[in-house]
Amino acid sequence: MSEAQTPTNEKLQKVLARAGFGSRREMEGWIEAGRVTVNKVVATLGDRVSETDRIQVDGKPVTQANLKERRSRVLLYHKPVGEICSRSDPEGRETIFKNLPSLSSGRWITIGRLDLNTSGLLLVTTDGDLANRLMHPSHQIEREYAVRILGVVDSEMLKRLQSGVELDDGMAHFDAITEVGGDGANHWYNVILREGRNREVRRLWESQGVQVSRLMRVRFGLITLPRGQKLGRWEEVPDDLVNELRKSVGLPAKTTRAGSKDGRPRNRAPGDFRASARKPGGRGQPGKSGQKGKTGGRGKGPRRSA
Secondary structure (H helix, E strand, O other): OOOOOOOOOOHHHHHHHHHHHOOOHHHHHHHHHHOEEEEEEOOOOEEEEEEOOHHHHHHHOEEEEHHOOOOOOOEEEOOOOOOOOOOOOOOOOOEHHHHHOOOOOOEEEEEEEOOOOEEEEEEEEOHHHHHHHHHHHHHHHOOOEEEEEEEOOOHHHHHHHHHHHEEEEEEEOOOOEEEEEOOEEEEEEEEEEEEOOHHHHHHHOOOOEEEEEEEEEEOOOOOOOOOOOOOOOEEEOOOOHHHHHHHOOOOOOOOOOOOOOOOOOOOOOOOHHHHHOOOOOOOOOOOOOOOOOOOOOOOOOOOOOO
């Protein structure tokens, strides 16, 4: 069977995730909610499908063309403060998805989230398997943040934050903390941790009686936020680096885009995205670009269509 065919006898949620409908966990939720049918029968968790099965999502047929193995795409989005990572919001707040390019099939899946008041690097992908692996705690993917702290920080506090602090959902700690400067009561630190619990960076610092006055993610695993990338803009990660991401979490490489020898976009050198291009803590203090509208432009990046 060729790579382009639908794999036989695989779990339904895995097939849907790989086709770009969402992460595997999200697909499990859809199945539990009765949104998916196989051969006109409501699916259940554990169902397996082949290329001969007729799958429907919300009553709409999923064609074999949509289920074919396709290239993994990853976008690097520079999220501003004030945007949410949900597809819609009853409060009418802006969502990151309004700034992403449209897709002819499938949809963009966020690899983790950033809260309303956090800016910086956010990865989105069409590959549900990749999203699931990168978010799973077992893979211990490093996240690096630049954080501005208001309050007095001493060496004992830093030791506690690295040895472990009891939060309301269990023990947590930073793997590394690097001071990078600051004036007066505000000081900047770069911190690294290997999990993505809700507001974990903020809660760790607040447990010590200091306040996080600004928070920006600058790295996720192998991918770092390129210098000069404007807020509200996206860049496509080169296919060769996407394959490195896949290999880092035990997934096989996929073929690169047609007509490209190495899968690299033309507007950036591959090193611009790689975390190895900078030492941890070497980014220094971010500029004043965390708020919406502070730097040149919002909206879509250099590629407007999918």
